[in-house]
Amino acid sequence: MKYRFTRKQLCIPYVAFLILFVILPLLVICYYAFTNGEGRFTISNLTGFFSSQNTIGTLAYSTLIAITTTGVCLLIAYPVAYILAKSKLKKKSVLLTLFIIPMWINFTLRLVALKEVLTMLEGNLAMYPFLNTIIGMTYDFLPFMILPLYTALMKLDDSLLEAAYDLGASKSTVFLKVILPLSTPGIISGITMVFLPAMTNYVILDMMYNSTYIMGSLIGSYFNAYDWNSGSMIAIVLLAIIFVITWASNGFQEEKSNRGALL
Amino acid sequence: MRKVLSSAWLGIVLLFMYLPILLLCIYSFTDSSTIGAKGSISFQNYRTLFTSSEMLSILGGTLLLAFGCAIISTMLGTVGAIGTYYSKKGLKQFVTTANQIPVVNADVVTGFSICVLLIVVLGIDKNTFIPLVIGQVVLASPFVYLSVLPKLKQMDHHLYEAALDLGASARIALIKIVIPQIIPGIISGFLLSVTLSLDDYFITTYTKPATFDTISTYVVNATRGSHTEIKTAFWALSTVIFIVIICVVLLGNHLSNQKTSEENDANDI
Numbered sequence: 001m002k003y004r005f006t007r008k009q010l011c012i013p014y015v016a017f018l019i020l021f022v023i024l025p026l027l028v029i030c031y032y033a034f035t036n037g038e039g040r041f042t043i044s045n046l047t048g049f050f051s052s053q054n055t056i057g058t059l060a061y062s063t064l065i066a067i068t069t070t071g072v073c074l075l076i077a078y079p080v081a082y083i084l085a086k087s088k089l090k091k092k093s094v095l096l097t098l099f100i101i102p103m104w105i106n107f108t109l110r111l112v113a114l115k116e117v118l119t120m121l122e123g124n125l126a127m128y129p130f131l132n133t134i135i136g137m138t139y140d141f142l143p144f145m146i147l148p149l150y151t152a153l154m155k156l157d158d159s160l161l162e163a164a165y166d167l168g169a170s171k172s173t174v175f176l177k178v179i180l181p182l183s184t185p186g187i188i189s190g191i192t193m194v195f196l197p198a199m200t201n202y203v204i205l206d207m208m209y210n211s212t213y214i215m216g217s218l219i220g221s222y223f224n225a226y227d228w229n230s231g232s233m234i235a236i237v238l239l240a241i242i243f244v245i246t247w248a249s250n251g252f253q254e255e256k257s258n259r260g261a262l263l
Numbered sequence: 264m265r266k267v268l269s270s271a272w273l274g275i276v277l278l279f280m281y282l283p284i285l286l287l288c289i290y291s292f293t294d295s296s297t298i299g300a301k302g303s304i305s306f307q308n309y310r311t312l313f314t315s316s317e318m319l320s321i322l323g324g325t326l327l328l329a330f331g332c333a334i335i336s337t338m339l340g341t342v343g344a345i346g347t348y349y350s351k352k353g354l355k356q357f358v359t360t361a362n363q364i365p366v367v368n369a370d371v372v373t374g375f376s377i378c379v380l381l382i383v384v385l386g387i388d389k390n391t392f393i394p395l396v397i398g399q400v401v402l403a404s405p406f407v408y409l410s411v412l413p414k415l416k417q418m419d420h421h422l423y424e425a426a427l428d429l430g431a432s433a434r435i436a437l438i439k440i441v442i443p444q445i446i447p448g449i450i451s452g453f454l455l456s457v458t459l460s461l462d463d464y465f466i467t468t469y470t471k472p473a474t475f476d477t478i479s480t481y482v483v484n485a486t487r488g489s490h491t492e493i494k495t496a497f498w499a500l501s502t503v504i505f506i507v508i509i510c511v512v513l514l515g516n517h518l519s520n521q522k523t524s525e526e527n528d529a530n531d532i
Contacts, residue, residue, distance in 0.1 A: 006433065007349040011358065014343025014408070018361040021401050025376035026364070028384055080276050083269040095273070097512055102280050104458055104508050108482040109501045112494075113283035115486070116290075120299035142280065192367065200369040203464055203483055216371045216465075223469060228379055235372045246367055 026239070032232035045233040055218065059237070062214035065130075066198035069137040073145040073194050074187065076138065081149035081186070082179075085156070096150060103143040111207045114139050118208075129210035136204040137197075144193040152186025153179075188249045196242060284505055291498035308499035318496060325461065325477040332399040333456035339400065340407025341449050345441060347408075348415045362405045374398060374469035382470070394470035402466055403459045407452030414448035 036042045049055050084096055102110060118132060119125055125132055156179065164174045200216035213221075215238055222231030286298055291309075295302025312318055347358045365373055381387045381394040389395075418441070426436040442449070464479040471480065478500070485493050 007437075008346055008351075010342050010437075011346025011350050011354065014339055014346065014404075015354070015358060017339060017343070017400075017404070018358065021377065021380075021397055022361050022364050025373075025380040028380045029376045032379060076276060079269075079272050083273060087269075094516065097516070098277060099280070101508060101512060102284075105284070105501070105504055106462055106478055106482075108464060108479045109497060109504065110284065112482060112486060112497060113287040113501060116298040117283045117286055119297070139279070139283075142276075196367070196369050200371045200465075202371075206483070207486055216369070219371050219375050223375060223378070228383055231375060232379065235375055238369055238372050242367055242369070242372075246363075 029232040029235050032228050033236045036229060045229055048230070049233050049237060054213075055234075058213045058215060058218055061212055062199040062216075065133060065137070065214060066195045068134050069141065069198040070191055070194045072134060072138050073142055074190065077142060077145035077149055077190065078187075081146050081153050084146075085150055085153035099146050100143050107140050108203065108207075111136060111140065111204060115207055126209040129205075129208060129212065132208040133205055133210045136208050137201070140201070140204060141194045141197060145190040148189040148193065149183065149186040152183045152189075156182055192245055192249055195245065196238075199241070200238065284501065287498045288502040288505060291495070291502045296495055308495045311493070311496040312499045312503070315493075315496070318493075318500075321476050321478060321481050322500075324475060328395070328399065328477060329457050329460035332396055332403060332460050333453050335396070336400045336403035336456045337407050337449060337453045340404040340452055341411050341445070343404070344408045344411040344415060345437070345445075348412065358408075362408050365401050365405050366409070370402070370463065370465035373401060374466035377401060377466070378469040389470065390472040392472065392475075395467065395472070395475075398466040398470040399460050399463065402463060403456035406455045406459065407449075410452040410455060411445055411448040414445035418444045 033045055034041060034043065036044065080099065084092060084099070087095075089095065114136060115125065118135065122128065122132075160178055160182070161174060164178050169177070199214060200219075202214055202216040202220055205212070205214060205217065215234060218234045219231050219238075222228075222234065290298050290302070292304055292306065293302035294305035294307055343358070347355055350358075377394065377398045381397065382389060387393050422440050422444075423436050426440045427433070431439070462479070463477075464483060467477050467480055471477070476484070482497060485497070
């Protein structure tokens with residue numbers, strides 16, 4: 001009899017691929033994070049991470065960079081997304097595309113451009129490492145914040161705003177009680193798009209002559225030193241942070257959809 | 264007043280996003296090696312870009328890698344999405360979750376973990392390019408999966424059954440019935456894969472052969488040194504990429520406008 005495949009068998013290669021190259025690498029770094037160079041079980045990598053002032057300082061500095069970048073991106077992107085979503089221009093999609101195009105240009109080349117301009121303005125980049133890092137990250141990640149905010153704000157029903165105004169709400173009340181809560185899913189996905197890269201993208205720091213380490217730089221330096229065990233521990237810490245962010249944002253979104261179901 | 268303020272805000276943000284690129288474009292046509300310095304018009308940067316063998320091999324390598332990985336990712340992600348869509352709930356749940364890992368994970372972590380598994384544990388030689396290709400496919404195929412899935416949900420499923428009833432083999436039905444219906448998702452997944460690969464620095468650094476460089480890894484290494492000639496040749500490269508992207512966007516816009524106007528015409532009738 002001729003062999004006939006069914007449609008579900010088509011998932012076999014992809015499932016195998018995910019197990020081998022997505023799940024297995026994570027298990028391997030878990031193993032490396034909790035063993036020493038000779039392959040014996042140890043928690044010294046973990047205790048080493050949390051007892052060393054260097055690594056804790058790095059964690060704090062990356063959190064500071066990530067929070068500042070996310071905040072600045074949000075403050076710049078929210079008005080942009082709102083204006084775009086509410087504008088009645090016919091060529092709105094062209095305008096949106098203009099804000100998205102930078103995403104398609106290689107980020108190192110764009111950083112080179114930014115670096116040249118900042119050098120022209122400031123003279124010596126090394127004078128303001130923190131400021132320049134925030135500018136560089138904002139420049140790099142801004143489109144990733146604008147897009148989800150725009151999508152969320154496009155779904156906003158204008159009649160809700162009108163109803164709020166008719167019932168006597170002031171502009172600030174409408175914003176705080178109607179627009180902001182309804183755009184929360186966009187804000188959340190914007191934050192998840194920006195926060196983690198800001199903690200890890202150490203190329204931006206290198207290019208801006210910021211010699212302070214962030215979490216990504218630690219992995220880079222352990223990689224250069226062939227220290228797989230310590231590097232894996234940093235990766236595990238980052239994975240834990242990702243897990244918390246995803247879990248928190250899912251909580252937000254589930255609450256939303258439950259509410260929608262009740263209505 | 265409000266209108267003026269909103270336009271001004273959009274203008275300022277656009278200026279912030281485009282001023283560096285535009286200045287770089289202008290200065291790429293001069294012999295100046297710093298932006299803001301005086302220089303005379305020169306095409307030296309473009310000559311270096313298109314004649315230096317180092318430049319050409321980086322460009323060729325980057326493009327070959329991007330398109331090669333995009334083809335593999337697109338096939339893997341598309342077939343995976345079709346298969347998963349018709350699978351049992353448990354398996355579907357597994358794929359959805361595992362697929363999300365590379366999407367939300369930091370590229371540094373993805374690159375590092377693949378490097379540890381393939382190069383340190385399994386001892387695969389970096390020079391075979393196998394770790395590099397696998398790394399980039401891990402990065403891109405989940406996005407293909409995510410862009411194909413919504414098209415599968417919109418698809419008319421009776422057509423496939425009808426084709427089978429009329430005697431088509433599963434393979435023929437797949438190629439002639441399913442693929443044409445989800446082709447927009449496949450194309451956007453492919454384009455996404457190409458951009459992801461072109462933009463990637465971290466996975467490439469952790470998995471590439473020592474002597475191989477993509478645009479990203481080369482630019483990062485070059486900015487640490489001070490090779491002026493190569494540095495300004497990259498300005499020319501940025502200009503070329505910028506112009507190519509603008510053309511692609513304009514073309515895409517034009518095509519989709521044409522399509523919507525055709526649809527409108529059809530609706531009018």
